[in-house]
Amino acid sequence: MPAFSLEPEQTAWCAELRTLAAERLRPLADKGEPGRVNRPLVAELGQLGLLSRLFTSGALDLCLMRESLAYACTEAETALALQGLGAHPIHAHGTPAQRAHWLPRVTEGTAVAAFALSEPGAGSDAAALALRAVPDGEPEGPDGPRRWRLTGEKCWISNAPEADVYTVFARTTPGAGARGVTAFLVPADRPGLTGTPLEMLSPHPIGSLTFDAVPVTEDDVLGEVDRGFRVAMGTLNLFRPSVGAFAVGMAQAALDATLAHTRQRDAFGAKLMDLQAIAHQIAEMALRTDAARLMVYAAATAHDSAAPDVPKRAAMAKLLATETAQYVVDAAVQLHGARALRRGHLLEHLYREVRAPRVYEGASEVQRGIIAKQLYATAPHPAPHSTTEAP
Template identity: 85%
Template sequence: MPAFSLEPEQQAWCAELRTLAAQRLRPVAEKGEPGRVDRALLAELGRLGLLERLFTSGALDLCLMRESLAHGCTEAETALALQGLGAHPVHAHGTPAQRARWLPAVADGSAVAAFALSERAAGSDAAALTLRADPDPSAGGGAGRGWRLTGEKCWISNAPEADFYTVFARTAPGAGSRGITAFLVPADRPGLTGSALDMLSPHPIGALAFDGVPVTADDVLGEADRGFRVAMGTLNLFRPSVGAFAVGMAQAALEATLAHTARRDAFGGKLSDLQTVAHQVAEMALRTEAARLMVYAAATAYDDGAPGVPRRAAMAKLLATETAQYVVDTAVQLHGARALRRGHLLEHLYREVRAPRIYEGASEVQRGIIAKELYAETPPPAGEAP
């Protein structure tokens, strides 16, 4: 399927999701407490079958789902996305026992997942993480191997309220990205504590402290010392869908601006009659559509197993999140003071749109990935050694 074309069934599904977001999910989200896990919202997402689709959909379907939900209820979109981010490593790399224990509960909204990669000194540079997994000869486990986790994680979405964490720790000191292991760590594991951070966010973001937390081979996701692949594989899937989240917000801001400028009286006519205003709206639409197409292209490349997925994923997240920031900011400017009133759609979007330019790799990191991949794909000039 060409990346720029959606099938009628996909278009109908997106329309259904936008309706569900506005009519079923937004009323639930409005009753939630900012900065806390909204378990009622997760339960509703589970009843609608949307959480289960995290484990049966490809990258493009994930993007369509996140874009459509973001258009009508950003809180529902974020709740769904965080379940997917935290649980995807279990789905993709977990043992049958791990999958049976956690995935059904994630799908029905009764278990909250979290992805614990970032640290205070290792946010953008994920390979530099310092959470230690020290060998524990006394531990058991399926392969008779165990570790003790010691250190901290920070900026972790859904912490400290998650029921389990996908945790990335260093099992081979000095080995860079080759010495990291992914572990599935239940929240009630001895030695694991968490604290909330006061952030500009509708969901909890916190820090985790690991004081000799015991883990065994039964808790490993994938292979020992190969956890960086688990992390990057998860991010390559979810980065385009972060872009889809951004596109959904940009589209909502664009539609609000079209309606406002078409009816707002100004200078003897409608605001939309002013060429400067009309050109700004055209630019908003242009950038939103360009970002949407790049997101769909990156997701389709992932689903098709095409080359260059990390570069495409980085491009999609970068363009879409930067575009959404521009579109929402312009929408606020064209609405004037009313857009800054608490409870206005654009006031809400203005708060929501900033964080995606940072999490899952800041914009600067995405540029670095793009450049690295481009140079790696460029053969040396003829006659020169590689």
């Protein structure tokens, strides 16, 4: 399927998702408490079958879900995405026992998952993780599982401290950088694990976690020991384009609200839409939104076809879409004036929501670094004694 075109059934599905978000998810979101996990909303996502699609569909379907939900209910979009982010490592790397225990509960919406990668000193530089997994004695017998104790902190963790299970990345080999990190599946009731909610600009739940000699064993490992960074990067390569889809959904909502407002608003003896400066601004907002959408769809299609340049495409999609959404929402606020800054207005809500995606799952600067690294890795080397100067 071309990256620039959706099939009719996909377009119809997106329209259905927008309706579901507005009619069934928006009322539950409105009843939730900002900064807290909205379990009725998560359960409804499970009842609608959307959580199960996180693990049975490809990257493009994930993007279509996130864009469509974000258009009508950002809280529902975020709840869906956080379930996927936290549980995708279980789906992709978990043992049969881990998958059997957790995935049904996650897809039903009865268990909340979280992805615990960032730390106070390791945000953008994820390979600098300091949470330690210290060996806890010798295995019990020749076939007994290895044991560790997790000690340290995680910060800026979505769904913390209310999640039921965490995918936790810890350092098992000191001084080894990205090659010494292991992913562990840690239930929230493990002794020594505590957390604190954080008050953030955006209203979704986020907090810090403290690990005080939390016990884990080889049975809790996701993937392989010392290969956890692959688990993290594989998850992010899937979800980064869909962060872009979230951003595109918000940009489209802001654009549509601005079209409606400028069509009916009188100013300076005319409708706002009839003023050339306004019309040109609207055109620019639409141009950038569509360009970002195409980049997101192309990156998702590349992921689904196992293209070799997925990290670059994923980074490009997240970068362009999140920066675009920031521009579009800001321009929409400007064209609406003071009414858009009033608490409860759609654009006031989007203005608070749109800032965080430029930071999480790799800040814009990190995405530029990934893109440049991939470009240099694949660019042909110049021939000896060649010059780049014009003749």
